[in-house]
Amino acid sequence: MSGIVGIVNLAGNPVDSAIVKRMTRTLVHRGPDGAGVWSDGPVGLAQLMFHTTPESYHDRQPLTDEAGQICLILDGRVDNRTELKAALEAKGVRVRDETDSELVLHSYMVWGKSSVDHIFGDFAFVIWDKRTQSLFMARDPIGIRPLLYWLAADLLIIASEPAPIFEHPAVEREVNWAVLGDRLTNNRREHEETFDAGVLRLPAGHIAVVEEGVFSKQRYWPGEQQEIRYRRPEEYAEHFLDLLEEALRCRLRSSIPVGILLSGGLDSSSLTCVAQDILRKNLDGVAPFETFSRVYPGLDCDESTYIDAVTGELDVPSHRITFSENSDGSPRLERAAEFPDIPFSPGVMGDILLTAQNVKEKGIKVLINGIGGDELFSALPWWNLADTLRTGDLLRFSQRLQYVHELEGGPLGRLLLGHAVLPLLPVSSQEAIWRVYRTVLKKHYKKVVPWIDPQFVTRWHLQERLDRHWPLNSLQKDIAKKHLANLFTASYNMVFALQLRNRVLARLGLEERFPYLDRRLLDYCLAIPEQYRTDDERTKPLLRKALFRLLPDRIRRRNDKVNFDELMHLQVNSWQAATVDAAFADLQLATAGVLLPERAQALLLDYRRGNLRAAAPINSILIHEMRYRNAVSRGEFDYEQFHRQSKTIQ
DSSP: OOEEEEEEETTOOOOOHHHHHHHHHTTGGGOTTOEEEEEETTEEEEEEOOOOSGGGGGOOSSEEOTTSOEEEEEEEEESOHHHHHHHHHHTTOOOOSSOHHHHHHHHHHHHGGGGGGTOOEEEEEEEEETTTTEEEEEEOTTOOSOOEEEEETTEEEEESSHHHHTTSTTOOOOBOHHHHHHHHTTOOOOOSBOSBTTEEEOOTTEEEEEETTEEEEEEOSSOOOOOOOOSSTHHHHHHHHHHHHHHHHHHTOOSSOEEEEOOSSHHHHHHHHHHHHHHHTTOTTOOOEEEEEEEOTTSTTOOHHHHHHHHTTOOSOEEEEEOSTTOTTOOOGGGGGGSTTSOOOHHHHHHHHHHHHHHHHTTOOEEEOOTTHHHHTOOOGGGGHHHHHHHTOHHHHHHHHHHHHHHHOSOHHHHIIIIIIGGGSOHHHHHHHHHHHHHHTGGGSOOOOTTBOHHHHHHTTHHHHHHOOOOOOSSOSSHHHHHHHHHHHHSHIIIIIHHHHHHHHHHTTOEEEOGGGOHHHHHHHHHSOHHHHOOSSSSOHHHHHHTTTTSOHHHHTOOOOOOTHHHHHHIIIIITHHHHHHHHHTOHHHHTTSBOHHHHHHHHHHHHTTOGGGHHHHHHHHHHHHHHHHHHHTTOOOHHHHHHHHHHOO
């Protein structure tokens, strides 16, 4: 985790380095170990350093080539260092030092825009090429490192977080009301827009270039995968274990001990056991680790017995973090003011804050997290419908369609069209058919929730945004693989949850790493036959087979997953009931014309009476109410201006 900032004056006038420095100061929390600023004519770049790997102590950024013609800023970690260095040297490159930034810079100099196909790791980087007066920026396949930008006719601003962008005098901070509406309607498919109007994410697995003053972006991952086929079924698990070990070994590359978040679930337990096996092999550059586990005494979500099953067999330091109403650093809604521009979820933020506090007390700066394990082995029932239809096996197709119908309900024709027919058609045909179908059967479509003001829905076209068709547009041949690729790059966890964690932990001086999101593992799961990645009888069969020798029997045989909704119920209905009541009694989002207060209050009452379906919207209202209040208190919102704008937007 580091921070990067950039300004490009597309009209060619010199950049004001004072503005770059002012922007940089807003990201000090991302780079407490040093900052560097570079400017040349119309471009200004800055990087803030956070030391976590041995090589990072020798890194000096912004980094230029020997001729001073190319300049790089990088927030990232390169994992295929040995292979990449060898490939560069084979091209005649003399690598000056062992830093990751040096490897990325030379990769660009050798391969240009396709350099991202050679770099494996978590990264967001920006390169200015004075030779061609062009800018190149890229984000890792999953988007683990953030990269935001603001673009006008003659100005491009780039940053790791929104705050630096608003330090530029040309940018005014405004609420993106359409995105706020999306979140309140649980519409999470728009993954480029942010809460700040005009501030966009470079999507995961994308590059962007500015050439001759023109900005353009394109996807580079996932590309078309080469199929992997083995003669023996056992070889799929063996290969997977090799890749998982390498992914974890790379993420254990640290200058100080590493923390592993051990929940007791299959994913985190597997990482802990593989990490211990790696340490036994005495591999170079691998740091020792300690485990950190959240426990919930007396609650159904407590997994202490499973945690004991893992730590009982490992000779590593293990720490238990008790989560309760009176825990130090407890997730009170009032703490949202400490993170004014970050969506503050009571349950999720409570876990993050409490864990971070305990980890920091042990002097650890790097946390390994099992996020991605669920996505890696996911296979929803409807994913295979289109592929089965394409094979012509109508009996099997009808059986699968009936099964999906029993699960989802709704019109059978919509399921047939949406899950089986449309994915097989060209994208243009999909969108045309979807428009007609949506018009004819409009009553069957999900409607914008009734606690949002209808005028707000109309002004910001929330129903149209909710109804929009999102085709699967990756290059995989099988529709099931397209779904999997989409899950990696556009799902809530990958787009929003990872960014939330990154922002919060960066503010607290911690970096998270995710072995299951290693590109080599993702490519592998996209390349092997579906029956070896997942099956209908047991979750994550590939992981269980791969770790048969390493996992405690109790973990390997486990086939359930804990639900943490109980924490949300306690927060809203007990621990913070008075605070929640006060917030709903005086909803500022209602004053702003977003929510209908009586409907929102009725929703809260319904939730407290036992309607668990109301949990998600209640949480969403609380998150965005707290964030909106912070914006108002900091003077970032003008009621009168908003209402003037609203009247002109239809």
